[in-house]
Amino acid sequence: MNPISEPILTSGFPLGSSAGLVTAFEWLGQPYRLTRVDMLGEMRTDAYKRLNGRVETPVLITGEGRVLTETMAIALWLEARDPDRRISFEPGTPKADRLHQYVAFLNTGFTGAFFPMWVALEAEDATEEYRETLRKLGRSLVATRHEQLEAMIGDSDYLLGDRPTLADAVFAGVARWVDFHKAVDPRHYPRILALRKRIEADPAFCFAVAIEDGKPAAGSGAMKGLVPLADVLRKASSALAA
Ligand SMILES: N[C@@H](CCC(=O)N[C@@H](CS)C(=O)NCC(=O)O)C(=O)O
Structure with a gap:
């Protein structure tokens, strides 16, 4: 991973719960990237298991290259990066x-x-x-x-x-x-x-579903590009080994 780059979120298909978090990223509007994960295929490989030993999506790779799994953890990560409170509320309220x-x-x-x-x-x-x-x-x-x-x-x-x-x-x-x-x-x-x-x-959710389906889609502009899963796995494994 580059020292700091956009966070990368998995878009698991078919019908992944990840589509919800993709929608949240779109609503938040900050730069991010996506990597599509075939949950019936490439998610079962050893390389993916090194990314998430529980063999699930969603997975977030933060801008610093940290791997974060579990929907609730990723939701809280988003909340902590939402100072304008577009998709969350002030913690403690x-x-x-x-x-x-x-x-x-x-x-x-x-x-x-x-x-x-x-x-x-x-x-x-x-x-x-x-x-x-x-x-x-x-x-x-x-x-x-x-x-x-x-x-x-x-x-x-x-x-x-x-x-929302x-x-x-x-x-x-x-x-x-x-x-x-x-x-x-x-x-x-x-x-x-x-x-x-x-x-x-909602255009944000429509975008999430189009990405999941591998169809061309224009989102809010916050999504800065699709990253092949192989690249994500390679970079994550070299970051873990470093
Ligand atoms: N506790 C996890 C569960 C996520 C989950 O259920 N992921 C599903 C896809 S939506 C999955 O990867 N299932 C594994 C499979 O399909 O074998 C979370 O909340 O992130």
Whole structure:
């Protein structure tokens, strides 16, 4: 890595939760770069495992070349670099506490509810009966977490008021999994559906999805270029070895 350069965030595909953090970077508007990660392919390599031993996206490589994993850690890294409070609130204030509460809920209970459905999809050797048990569990967990989130959402346009924040970004990266897994009927959760529609129409999120899909996209201008994953892995491994 150069001594100081733009931070690089992974864009995991297909359907990575990273799209939420890409959206947050776009809203923040500070220079950053992206590296696309095929989660069904190159994420499984030994080189990637050296970047993130838990074999997951998102991963952030900071401008100093530090590797930071975990959505919540990356969200807090963004919060600390948001002096104008475009996507966060002043730490220590009730609004900031509430933002952290939302991000934590979305990143744990809400995201985790889909886990059995992903396992059902990826468990190649499993019997159909076992897969259906997993799907049933997933549908029930997703429904519960949707009911809980629906009850948390107020009358404002976004989770914490009239402008989008890190909480909305983390939400958007994951909420779309409902369609893919047909986990619940989104119409049963009108506040969640309205929020999804609002964010999914936002140019920042559209940009995140276009990058994920490998399509040409014009974002806010903050994204300074795509970096091949091989370059990121090579530079990160030489930084770790240094
Ligand atoms: N705790 C991690 C979980 C991230 C996560 O679930 N990542 C998914 C993609 S959205 C992943 O990489 N799963 C591994 C796989 O697909 O095998 C975080 O919050 O960053």
